[in-house]
Amino acid sequence: MQLFEINGGNRLRGTVPISGAKNAALPIMAASILVDGETVLRNVPDLADVRQMQALLAKLGVRCERDAEGALHLTVEDEMNTHAEYDIVSKMRASVCVMGPLLAKRKRAQVAMPGGCAIGDRPIGLHIQGLQALGADFELTNGDVLLKAKKMRGSEIFLGGPFGSSVTATANVLMAATLAEGTTTIESAACEPEIVDLADYLIACGARIAGHGTPRVTIEGVATLTGTSHTVIPDRIEAGTFMIAGAITNGELMLEGARIDHLRAVVDRLRRIGVIVDRAEKGLVVSSARRIEPVDITTQPYPGFPTDLQAQAMALLSLADGNSCITEKIYPDRFLHVGELSRMGAQLRKEGPTVIIEGVKRLIGAPVMASDLRASAALILAGLIAKGTTRVQRAYHIDRGYEKIEEKLSAVGASIRRLEA
Numbered sequence: 391m392q393l394f395e396i397n398g399g400n401r402l403r404g405t406v407p408i409s410g411a412k413n414a415a416l417p418i419m420a421a422s423i424l425v426d427g428e429t430v431l432r433n434v435p436d437l438a439d440v441r442q443m444q445a446l447l448a449k450l451g452v453r454c455e456r457d458a459e460g461a462l463h464l465t466v467e468d469e470m471n472t473h474a475e476y477d478i479v480s481k482m483r484a485s486v487c488v489m490g491p492l493l494a495k496r497k498r499a500q501v502a503m504p505g506g507c508a509i510g511d512r513p514i515g516l517h518i519q520g521l522q523a524l525g526a527d528f529e530l531t532n533g534d535v536l537l538k539a540k541k542m543r544g545s546e547i548f549l550g551g552p553f554g555s556s557v558t559a560t561a562n563v564l565m566a567a568t569l570a571e572g573t574t575t576i577e578s579a580a581c582e583p584e585i586v587d588l589a590d591y592l593i594a595c596g597a598r599i600a601g602h603g604t605p606r607v608t609i610e611g612v613a614t615l616t617g618t619s620h621t622v623i624p625d626r627i628e629a630g631t632f633m634i635a636g637a638i639t640n641g642e643l644m645l646e647g648a649r650i651d652h653l654r655a656v657v658d659r660l661r662r663i664g665v666i667v668d669r670a671e672k673g674l675v676v677s678s679a680r681r682i683e684p685v686d687i688t689t690q691p692y693p694g695f696p697t698d699l700q701a702q703a704m705a706l707l708s709l710a711d712g713n714s715c716i717t718e719k720i721y722p723d724r725f726l727h728v729g730e731l732s733r734m735g736a737q738l739r740k741e742g743p744t745v746i747i748e749g750v751k752r753l754i755g756a757p758v759m760a761s762d763l764r765a766s767a768a769l770i771l772a773g774l775i776a777k778g779t780t781r782v783q784r785a786y787h788i789d790r791g792y793e794k795i796e797e798k799l800s801a802v803g804a805s806i807r808r809l810e811a
């Protein structure tokens with residue numbers, strides 16, 4: 391098993407190329423099931439989760455290959471199989487994004503229930519409710535969701551859940567509605583940039599969608615969709631992670647390709663902390679040369695502060711001049727990084743969905759355990775500034791969502807290397 395070894399204390403300076411967004415690429419790859427002809431996707435990051443989705447699509451009859459320039463070419467060759475099996479879905483929740491496209495195009499979808507994961511329960515009731523509203527019959531069979539529909543009809547669908555909107559439920563219903571007969575309106579749709587990017591791809595394939603990026607999305611069904619070329623948006627969570635890397639090391643980083651308009655809540659909090667964030671011609675520049683001010687952060691659906699940057703923000707605020715509070719409103723149990731940051735000297739107290747962070751003067755390097763993708767990133771960030779050496783076990787968590795992270799960090803001055811444990 392691989393681990394990252396980091397020697398703390400280096401200020402990061404230089405340029406970091408931001409990769410394409412994992413959480414845009416995955417649903418768009420799934421959407422290729424809907425279209426006739428070839429789809430060419432550019433700026434798709436080379437990640438474990440993307441390779442998982444390629445493997446799943448191959449089992450579902452979609453040929454998916456990268457060309458010499460790194461673009462993904464996807465073409466449906468066989469529509470017989472409609473079963474996304476547990477061994478793949480259990481490893482990657484985004485596999486549920488094939489449900490809507492399979493149902494709409496092949497009139498049947500059998501997808502293993504994803505089950506829970508390190509950040510908490512991952513229910514899919516909203517996905518099922520939305521697809522049933524479009525005319526699907528639903529049954530649970532041997533741990534799989536089985537959906538069938540002779541004909542899909544447009545409908546008025548409310549997709550709000552107990553924790554607000556659902557990103558992949560919005561994606562599934564949006565994709566299915568593109569081929570349903572008539573008009574579909576999704577109320578309380580997710581507004582994430584990844585949903586906008588998915589809609590932009592579908593529109594380029596001939597779908598008729600309006601309101602994407604707002605809580606009310608309207609879709610006029612069409613008979614067929616035709617494959618096209620599309621460039622995936624930059625990854626705002628990777629960009630936010632590197633913004634915090636620049637802040638925590640009091641460095642100065644140029645994040646090439648980052649879109650500041652996708653990061654308004656993050657920029658707001660970082661500026662209150664005392665971090666300088668400026669728009670640049672090809673991205674954004676982040677720098678910090680002062681102490682870290684304490685702030686309160688509450689995670690919200692977009693455009694609020696993203697839950698996927700909660701752990702990384704906690705690492706930064708562990709070193710603030712005073713007490714901060716982080717409240718997790720999307721996944722109330724998403725705190726496995728609290729115990730590990732505490733091993734490095736962070737003073738953290740969990741009170742339900744809130745963690746009170748008492749700022750300390752320094753963190754101390756230690757062997758720590760990664761638990762999920764973003765918690766692992768937080769531990770690496772803490773290791774960048776901690777006194778001494780930090781070893782983050784289970785590097786595979788990071789490889790799911792960050793492309794070449796140790797290369798990107800080393801290129802701007804971090805002392806980090808990947809080791810075989």
Ligand code: EPZ
Nearest residue numbers: 413484513514515516517551553556557558698720721763
């Ligand atoms: C997406 O997950 C992202 N993954 C997650 O990123 C991200 O944390 C999450 O959105 C929230 O922003 C992808 O896009 C592939 P949700 P998703 O459905 O769609 C509840 C990462 O690190 N809910 O928006 O699965 C759910 O329990 C990953 O890249 C229901 O109650 O998340 C949660 O509390 C981690 N019923 C909230 O909604 C449902 O049917 C948001 O979940 C579905 C969700």
